[in-house]
Amino acid sequence: MSRTTAKHKSEAPKNVRAAVITISDSKFDYMWSKNKSLEETDDVSGKYIVQQLRKKGNEVVFYTLVPDHEGIIVEAIDHITATYAPDIIITAGGTGVGSRDVTIEAVKSIFEKSIEGFGEFFRKKSFEKLGSAALLTRATAGVYSGVVI
Numbered sequence: 001m002s003r004t005t006a007k008h009k010s011e012a013p014k015n016v017r018a019a020v021i022t023i024s025d026s027k028f029d030y031m032w033s034k035n036k037s038l039e040e041t042d043d044v045s046g047k048y049i050v051q052q053l054r055k056k057g058n059e060v061v062f063y064t065l066v067p068d069h070e071g072i073i074v075e076a077i078d079h080i081t082a083t084y085a086p087d088i089i090i091t092a093g094g095t096g097v098g099s100r101d102v103t104i105e106a107v108k109s110i111f112e113k114s115i116e117g118f119g120e121f122f123r124k125k126s127f128e129k130l131g132s133a134a135l136l137t138r139a140t141a142g143v144y145s146g147v148v149i
Contacts, residue, residue: 015056020064022066025067025100062084104140
């Protein structure tokens with residue numbers, strides 16, 4: 001490891017302030033049509049992400065569920081960024097190739113910088129667990145208003 005890399009790693013925060021957004025029409029529709037709280041939904045992915053973040057000592061400052069709609073996704077990110085000042089926002093859902101999968105389009109439209117290697121790393125790790133189905137994700141990452149998404 002180079003000296004510069006070692007310096008960056010040593011100066012990086014050990015824990016982060018995180019927000020989690022699950023993006024799913026079906027889960028959102030269920031929650032609102034049945035007048036359920038977020039805790040009462042079957043959002044396995046979002047709840048797992050929140051649990052893992054906390055288990056590693058990170059602070060989850062906000063967790064929400066929104067439908068697969070570009071404008072609503074961007075509004076949620078804007079609101080969370082301005083209100084909760086997270087270091088990172090993790091999204092779950094809407095990254096496939098279906099017609100309603102618009103998370104990638106939404107986040108890419110606001111990225112100020114892209115983190116190109118994230119998608120490849122995510123697909124590699126997913127492939128190790130899921131096999132070839134992992135190739136269908138369009139996972140990406142970038143920076144918006146100083147927040148890693």
